[in-house]
Amino acid sequence: MSRKLLLEHINVPGINTLEVYRQKGGYRAVEKALKTLTPEEIVEEVKKSGLRGRGGAGFPTGMKWSFLAKPEGVARYLVCNADESEPGTFKDRYLMTHIPHALIEGMIVSSFALGAKVSYIYVRGEMMPQIRILEKAIAEAKAAGWLGKNILGTGYDLELYVQPGGGAYICGEETALLESLEGKRGNPRIKPPFPAIAGLYGCPTVVNNVESIAAVVPIINDGGDEYAKIGIGRSTGTKLISASGNLVKPGVYEIELGLPVEEFIYSDEYCGGIANGKKLKATVAGGSSVPILPANLTLKYANGEPRLMSYESLSEGGFATGTMLGSGGFIAFDEDQCIVRNTWNFARFYHHESCGQCSPCREGTGWMEKVLHKIEHGHGKMEDVDLLWDIQRKIEGNTICPLGDAAAWPVASAIRHFRDEFEWHIKEPIKSQQQNYGLANYANPIAKAEEVKNPN
Amino acid sequence: MLKVEEQTPVVFSSELLAKFDEVITRYPADKTKSALLPLLHLVQAEFLWVSTSAMDQVADYLKIQPIEVYEVATFYSMYFLKPQGKYAMEVCRTGPCCLVGAEKILNHLESKLGVKEGEVTADGLFSFRGVECLAACGFGPVLQISPEYTFYENLTTESVDKLIEDLKNKI
Numbered sequence: 001m002s003r004k005l006l007l008e009h010i011n012v013p014g015i016n017t018l019e020v021y022r023q024k025g026g027y028r029a030v031e032k033a034l035k036t037l038t039p040e041e042i043v044e045e046v047k048k049s050g051l052r053g054r055g056g057a058g059f060p061t062g063m064k065w066s067f068l069a070k071p072e073g074v075a076r077y078l079v080c081n082a083d084e085s086e087p088g089t090f091k092d093r094y095l096m097t098h099i100p101h102a103l104i105e106g107m108i109v110s111s112f113a114l115g116a117k118v119s120y121i122y123v124r125g126e127m128m129p130q131i132r133i134l135e136k137a138i139a140e141a142k143a144a145g146w147l148g149k150n151i152l153g154t155g156y157d158l159e160l161y162v163q164p165g166g167g168a169y170i171c172g173e174e175t176a177l178l179e180s181l182e183g184k185r186g187n188p189r190i191k192p193p194f195p196a197i198a199g200l201y202g203c204p205t206v207v208n209n210v211e212s213i214a215a216v217v218p219i220i221n222d223g224g225d226e227y228a229k230i231g232i233g234r235s236t237g238t239k240l241i242s243a244s245g246n247l248v249k250p251g252v253y254e255i256e257l258g259l260p261v262e263e264f265i266y267s268d269e270y271c272g273g274i275a276n277g278k279k280l281k282a283t284v285a286g287g288s289s290v291p292i293l294p295a296n297l298t299l300k301y302a303n304g305e306p307r308l309m310s311y312e313s314l315s316e317g318g319f320a321t322g323t324m325l326g327s328g329g330f331i332a333f334d335e336d337q338c339i340v341r342n343t344w345n346f347a348r349f350y351h352h353e354s355c356g357q358c359s360p361c362r363e364g365t366g367w368m369e370k371v372l373h374k375i376e377h378g379h380g381k382m383e384d385v386d387l388l389w390d391i392q393r394k395i396e397g398n399t400i401c402p403l404g405d406a407a408a409w410p411v412a413s414a415i416r417h418f419r420d421e422f423e424w425h426i427k428e429p430i431k432s433q434q435q436n437y438g439l440a441n442y443a444n445p446i447a448k449a450e451e452v453k454n455p456n
Numbered sequence: 457m458l459k460v461e462e463q464t465p466v467v468f469s470s471e472l473l474a475k476f477d478e479v480i481t482r483y484p485a486d487k488t489k490s491a492l493l494p495l496l497h498l499v500q501a502e503f504l505w506v507s508t509s510a511m512d513q514v515a516d517y518l519k520i521q522p523i524e525v526y527e528v529a530t531f532y533s534m535y536f537l538k539p540q541g542k543y544a545m546e547v548c549r550t551g552p553c554c555l556v557g558a559e560k561i562l563n564h565l566e567s568k569l570g571v572k573e574g575e576v577t578a579d580g581l582f583s584f585r586g587v588e589c590l591a592a593c594g595f596g597p598v599l600q601i602s603p604e605y606t607f608y609e610n611l612t613t614e615s616v617d618k619l620i621e622d623l624k625n626k627i
Binding site for chain 2: 163
């Protein structure tokens with residue numbers, strides 16, 4: 001069994017209450033941080049831990065904290081990004097539902113480290129049940145003296161509030177989130193200035209994902225060096241993986257970074273293999289935005305070495321043969337799934353969620369959706385595949401925020417790896433409406449393909 | 457959005473206004489516009505949709521221009537700008553849920569309720585629509601029912617039938 005830092009007590013009855021959470025060692029990190037450490041020492045521990053942002057970008061959390069401006073007499077804010085909306089990702093919902101105090105404890109320690117007196121947890125509006133859970137847990141913590149004035153007699157004051165979103169994927173982007181928290185449309189801001197200089201209400205602000213903030217608790221309890229011993233290379237610690245799609249046991253799993261992808265998919269400790277005895281055709285390893293890979297490249301690099309669940313290993317080969325860890329939203333497609341249909345579905349998602357500020361994204365996402373709809377429904381032309389490639393290329397890198405890239409990558413990678421399936425839809429407009437393309441050669445070994453005989 | 461002249465003005469109860477008063481204490485005194493999204497949720501929970509009359513009163517309450525409320529209410533997908541069924545069902549229709557049968561659930565709702573997406577049943581009880589990812593991909597297909605946003609996972613056509621029967625019997 002691998003080590004669990006966040007979900008160790010997930011199955012303890014009543015762990016959502018302060019009482020049981022305390023019995024299991026909860027709020028020790030607050031005591032240790034507020035009574036024995038300075039804010040600078042906490043930032044140093046987080047830096048030493050090597051923790052990287054768990055929302056998707058993977059930026060080192062300690063470094064992000066150290067960029068925070070500290071002008072005299074100006075408020076500083078910590079805002080937790082709980083706007084979990086990346087298709088394939090549901091770990092934050094799971095954590096907040098079952099162990100809300102893990103997030104609250106992390107928020108108190110992190111707020112103290114950053115010098116924030118008021119902090120917000122921005123939860124996507126659809127998660128009303130989780131908002132109610134968090135508000136109840138905050139009230140419990142406040143009644144017990146973990147929040148409010150003069151916490152533990154240390155003189156540190158902190159108020160923590162839950163802010164609901166209104167249903168907009170774009171608000172997961174940190175500057176759009178801040179706009180939304182200010183009561184405005186979720187239009188991302190042009191950076192610089194970065195939130196660390198001018199964030200919420202123009203004040204220095206840190207925005208961190210739920211899982212990143214919860215991970216601060218074990219880092220403070222055991223020390224940054226201990227945390228950094230877990231994992232592999234620059235991918236330190238544990239990561240929550242949301243597993244969905246055609247798996248025997250979809251769900252949220254805490255893994256030590258560095259676990260082989262094959263073990264994650266097929267071992268009984270994790271996903272237990274592909275559902276209904278089918279074969280794996282493709283995966284999206286880190287949420288809908290990251291490149292889709294065929295089964296063979298999911299499990300192994302192009303040179304045949306096994307691929308691991310880590311930031312570096314999933315990116316191995318760049319976009320030509322690799323993908324990204326992203327948010328840890330792991331979607332598995334079985335042999336009966338249609339890549340064209342899924343690409344159209346994702347394109348529709350990004351079109352729906354584009355805020356409309358930048359024309360490449362506003363126009364391009366809708367255009368891609370239409371072309372993909374056409375191909376999927378048997379009306380495509382061969383030049384449409386090149387047209388799609390051209391559109392995505394003109395979106396990527398040409399927008400204020402990364403939503404443009406996030407919309408472009410799934411389309412680009414689907415064409416890169418599954419071009420023959422797109423062409424089949426175009427050449428066989430009637431057949432493709434009645435049956436699917438199937439597994440084709442997507443699970444065959446890649447390395448020296450012509451020399452290796454397919455065991456099947 | 458319905459035309460303004462077709463809407464009956466709404467009146468905010470003192471209970472609702474008391475909730476408003478609590479929400480605005482969460483922000484700095486000169487930044488109460490931050491309360492806009494939470495207030496619109498409270499309005500929707502009370503009236504089941506957000507009318508122009510309600511938006512105008514929210515603007516008055518926050519001392520901002522009505523356009524500042526309209527632009528927010530029309531940007532975010534959760535705010536209903538026309539009346540919905542008492543139980544507004546929202547089914548996730550994004551990739552991972554479709555891999556496990558979300559499209560079948562949407563089609564089933566359409567035939568079971570006898571209305572199209574976005575329409576309300578004659579008895580005023582139900583409406584449904586497809587929405588984008590609800591962050592429960594491992595438990596799909598899923599649906600939620602506003603205004604409480606109660607959540608239902610691992611749906612089958614049978615469990616949807618039972619849910620609809622249960623809700624009908626609730627009244």
